[in-house]
Amino acid sequence: MVSSMIFFACLAVAAYFVFNNIVKIRRNINLGKAFETTGNQGERFKKMIFIAFGQQKMFDRPLVALLHLFVYLGFLIVNIEMLEIIIDGLFGTHRVLLKFLGNSYHFMVNIFEFFAITIIIACVIFYVRRNVLKIKRFWFSEMSTAPRTDANIILVAEILLMSAFLWMNAADLSLQAKGLGHYTQTGSFLISSHLVPFIDHLSAGSLIFIERGAWWFHILGVLAFANYLPYSKHLHIILAFPNTYFSNLLPAGQFKNMPEVTKEVKLMLNLPLTEAENAAAPAGRFGAKDVPDLTWKQLMEAYTCTECGRCSSVCPANITGKKLSPRKIMMDTRDRMEEIGANIDKNGSFQDDGKTLYSNYISQEELLACTTCNACVDACPVNIDPLSIIMDLRKFMIMEESKAPASWNNMFSNLENNMAPWKFAPTERFNWAKKEE
Amino acid sequence: MNIMTMAAFAAKGEQPEILFWVGCAGSFDDRYKSVTLAICKILDKVGMSFAVLGTEESCTGDPARRAGNDFLFQMQAMSNIEVLNGYGIKKIVTACPHCFNTIKNEYPILGGNYEVIHHSELLQELLNQGKINLQGGGEFKGKKITYHDSCYLGRANNIYDAPREVLEALDISLVEMKRSKSKGLCCGAGGGQMFKEPEKGNKDINVERTEEAIETGATTIATACPFCMTMMSDGVKNKEKEASIAVMDLAELVAKFM
Numbered sequence: 001m002v003s004s005m006i007f008f009a010c011l012a013v014a015a016y017f018v019f020n021n022i023v024k025i026r027r028n029i030n031l032g033k034a035f036e037t038t039g040n041q042g043e044r045f046k047k048m049i050f051i052a053f054g055q056q057k058m059f060d061r062p063l064v065a066l067l068h069l070f071v072y073l074g075f076l077i078v079n080i081e082m083l084e085i086i087i088d089g090l091f092g093t094h095r096v097l098l099k100f101l102g103n104s105y106h107f108m109v110n111i112f113e114f115f116a117i118t119i120i121i122a123c124v125i126f127y128v129r130r131n132v133l134k135i136k137r138f139w140f141s142e143m144s145t146a147p148r149t150d151a152n153i154i155l156v157a158e159i160l161l162m163s164a165f166l167w168m169n170a171a172d173l174s175l176q177a178k179g180l181g182h183y184t185q186t187g188s189f190l191i192s193s194h195l196v197p198f199i200d201h202l203s204a205g206s207l208i209f210i211e212r213g214a215w216w217f218h219i220l221g222v223l224a225f226a227n228y229l230p231y232s233k234h235l236h237i238i239l240a241f242p243n244t245y246f247s248n249l250l251p252a253g254q255f256k257n258m259p260e261v262t263k264e265v266k267l268m269l270n271l272p273l274t275e276a277e278n279a280a281a282p283a284g285r286f287g288a289k290d291v292p293d294l295t296w297k298q299l300m301e302a303y304t305c306t307e308c309g310r311c312s313s314v315c316p317a318n319i320t321g322k323k324l325s326p327r328k329i330m331m332d333t334r335d336r337m338e339e340i341g342a343n344i345d346k347n348g349s350f351q352d353d354g355k356t357l358y359s360n361y362i363s364q365e366e367l368l369a370c371t372t373c374n375a376c377v378d379a380c381p382v383n384i385d386p387l388s389i390i391m392d393l394r395k396f397m398i399m400e401e402s403k404a405p406a407s408w409n410n411m412f413s414n415l416e417n418n419m420a421p422w423k424f425a426p427t428e429r430f431n432w433a434k435k436e437e
Numbered sequence: 438m439n440i441m442t443m444a445a446f447a448a449k450g451e452q453p454e455i456l457f458w459v460g461c462a463g464s465f466d467d468r469y470k471s472v473t474l475a476i477c478k479i480l481d482k483v484g485m486s487f488a489v490l491g492t493e494e495s496c497t498g499d500p501a502r503r504a505g506n507d508f509l510f511q512m513q514a515m516s517n518i519e520v521l522n523g524y525g526i527k528k529i530v531t532a533c534p535h536c537f538n539t540i541k542n543e544y545p546i547l548g549g550n551y552e553v554i555h556h557s558e559l560l561q562e563l564l565n566q567g568k569i570n571l572q573g574g575g576e577f578k579g580k581k582i583t584y585h586d587s588c589y590l591g592r593a594n595n596i597y598d599a600p601r602e603v604l605e606a607l608d609i610s611l612v613e614m615k616r617s618k619s620k621g622l623c624c625g626a627g628g629g630q631m632f633k634e635p636e637k638g639n640k641d642i643n644v645e646r647t648e649e650a651i652e653t654g655a656t657t658i659a660t661a662c663p664f665c666m667t668m669m670s671d672g673v674k675n676k677e678k679e680a681s682i683a684v685m686d687l688a689e690l691v692a693k694f695m
Contacts, residue, residue, distance in 0.1 A: 060620075251538070253589050254543055255503075258507045262547065265508060266515070269515055269516070314622075316642045316645070317636070320625075320640040368633075371623045371625060372588075373588040374593055375588075375622070377592075391505070398504060398506050405634075408629060410632075411500060411501075411632040412506055412509055415509055419495030420465060421461055421500045429494060429495075432470040433477075433491075
């Protein structure tokens, strides 16, 4: 009874904090501007099923994809077990599903154990790749101590949670063999049965301590992990779904039109305005200077990013030692968004802190290095578009700050005066045909 | 070969089958002018009626937009659209993936709606229709050729097969670079980089890409974009391989063996 109450209290506290965090993340994402979806619902739903649920793009690197798939499926499946834990915890029952499932219970736990062990193996391999083999993209300059620790916390947490699950079952089996108390016969389990010999010699009291201890560790660990998610890159397990659902379905080379510019250009060229253009409010800022100038979709992408670095590992600028790293663009966007969020929490509404995403977080040098080649966009396993943020900041830098390099300014003036990016007279444009004669 | 302008067609009250959008590089870049002429030669040989805008053509605005100057882009775009719509243009072939992407994807919202194809697609179509007959590979026979994907053709518009099918029709052995198709590495010129010095780094992108092309053992690097051509040619020069490796456009290869 007491333990049921403690359990309920833990659940309630965790749920309260999770709810609070969801509200905060939603608020932060909504700092962004409106976003126009592309394509129809069916197409976008298909994207979500293939890319988020089916992990299609992960399979560009098959071995890692397979390991990741096991962790992901394991996560989904082992979480069914949470249902039993919650019922048991609230009502003081033990392995409540056994009664309902009968013989299939044994089969179900075996599946759980299969995934538990594969999760452990995969996470150990992931840990070694990051920390021992030091795969290059996990050590780029934006991967400072904090993001590296975040990644390791997640891996270690998963290994511990799954180990607790297996030791809990092993202690249970041992107690069953001793015919003790309410430890009903379940039949031997796939993995934990091999752990039994290590603890079989212990007293019943110690075994119960291990069984209960592992049970509490597992559930409290999961609740703690749920609360760690919002502060971590691990949010991708949830946001990958909406993020892929709102994928850009237009050709990747098509840049978004700026209607506020269209209106001004039409006025300059004496072209008739459409009704919508007539009614439109005067343009605010061209391009993006700070997080609120981006769309909520771009901000959601920043929360979705799991910092795998595939984008940066294929970026031609990054490969050749330039400062630009698409992953850093996403990490900076999230950091700045959270900074603004914290500012609002503290002051009630946003108080100018003299900082902006442009310049304080992302430098001109980074923005200038992009070739707009779309390799980062193509590489992202969850369809994040770092290029759109780079371009919005670049537009601000060029159109509002006039901070173009001299050579670009020359190109601009050639375009204006000679209708070509180079300094040739427009009257010579057709001279190539003479070469032929 | 008589290359007619739209103005000349209009004066006769006629419409050509297709407008050939030459582009700035095709008009002014000495190396790329020969690609322009190769395309004209092919169109002329297959008997397709085509026109160019001549001095009425101007930059699509792509470099301005990629460099973040949307004003300039839209100025260019709108005045081009006025010219194109004025002539009642329906179908356009471009010799540049940047022009192609801009006119095809970014002009419609500004009032310019045309059927736009890139010259690799046109060549593929003409080959499939049997309008182009290639006479073996000549001096290229048995030699290796590699194709460098242009970002604005490939990732930007998902055109990977057309240029490859054209090359395969040449009866030469096509070898792929380590990074190709959707994983292809940029030549380094996109996003306005063509018109500025690269940012500080430890290597030039075109050198990195050229090294990859050299690794394939190909004696020809085929391109389908004027900027890629410049970057890859510079890369080959940087590696002092210009005597053994040629950088050629698809259209030049086709025109050579027709």
